[in-house]
Every structure is written in structure tokens, then in C-alpha cells.
Amino acid sequence: EVQLVESGGGLVQPGGSLRLSCAASGFTFSSYEMNWVRQAPGKGLEWVSYIGSSGSTIYYADSVKGRFTISRDNSKNSLYLQMSSLRDEDTAVYYCARGSGTPMVDWGPGTLVTVSS
């Protein structure tokens, strides 16, 4: 059974940093592309970032480019999102999702990031 479990969310002040992790199991992690998607409270889904299976291909949404860094450690079956220069509008539940992006086949339960002073 595919399992994705995000962690690392919490309360952070504007301008601060946070690192999210996503632990994967139940599939060959190194063979799959991965994404981060976020959802602000009461709002819709927003794609954040993509990383190819080897980690060599990376893309970001314009809203986070230059502030967020996606990475993966295939030896640890883990996906990461390093977030810096956080803004109020980055407050959201962050999901990791398996797949090329279209579609994203499996999703974790999400981790809440709250940016507030």
C-alpha cells in the first residue's frame, strides 16, 4: 500500500524558514516523480513544485520561485521542501503527491504551515 506522510509543519513568523518532509513507503520511491501542492484555508489547490525521479529536473510555481527549494533523498525514500522568506500568503496545508503532476495519483494527509506574527 502506498503511503505518503508529511511532517515539519507549524507556526513560523513572516520572513522565517521551515523544512517540510514527506516519508514515502509502499512503492519504489526512486522511480517516481513527486510534487508539492498546497491549499490555503478554505481555498483551492495550488501546485507548488515538481521534482523528477532522479532529482535532476525541478520546477516551481512563480509564487514560490526563489524562496522554496524542493529536493529528495532516494536512499531515505524522502521528499523535502525547504521554505524561506515565508509570507502570510504561504499559510496552507502542504501535500506531497506522487506522480508526474498530471495526474497526481497518491497524496499524503498534509501538514499545516501557519505564517503569522
Place this chain on the structure above:
Amino acid sequence: QSALTQPPSASGSPGQSVTISCTGTSSDVGGYNYVSWYQQHPGKAPKLMIYEVSKRPSGVPDRFSGSKSGNTASLTVSGLQAEDEADYYCSSYAGSAHVVFGGGTKLTVL
């Protein structure tokens, strides 16, 4: 990229059919056959219901179907059931691994 356009709400009675539209541009919906639909119940993660416009993942009832014409994709739910009440999001490939989502449609089963 701008979000895809979905109606904020849709509704139908049990047993009826309802169709949710998703309008984009030639740079996303109209340019690729990579439209997906997700179902999201309150407090839960999204669940893939349709991919590549009209394909259903294993385990998704055949009451759910998808189609596309030009820059507009559609999700049809036939034989509405109470458990279908949820938020539905469309998404489309938009080039260079970028994905754009719709604003979401709240489906109410009357």
C-alpha cells in the same frame, strides 16, 4: 498561469446526473489531453477520480466520467449518491511540468 475556471457550486438529487465544467486556455486544457479531476471531502486529502481527460483509476466507480471539448473539460457524475457530496477540482498540464488547478466546485447532493 491563471487558475482554471470552475463553477463554485453544483447540485443534484440522488440518482440524477450532474456535470461540472472546467475552462482553461489553449496553453493548458486545450493544448494537452492531460486533464485530471480530484474529489476532496472535508479535512481529507484529494483523491484522483479521472486522469487523461476520461480515464478512471482502478476503484473509481464508472458513475464518474470525463470529457473535453476545446478549452473546456467536464466531469459528469451519474446516479448521484450521498457520498459523492464533496469538493471537486480539475487540473491540467500547462507545460514544463507545471500544473494548474481549477478553483473547485462544491457538489451538493440534495
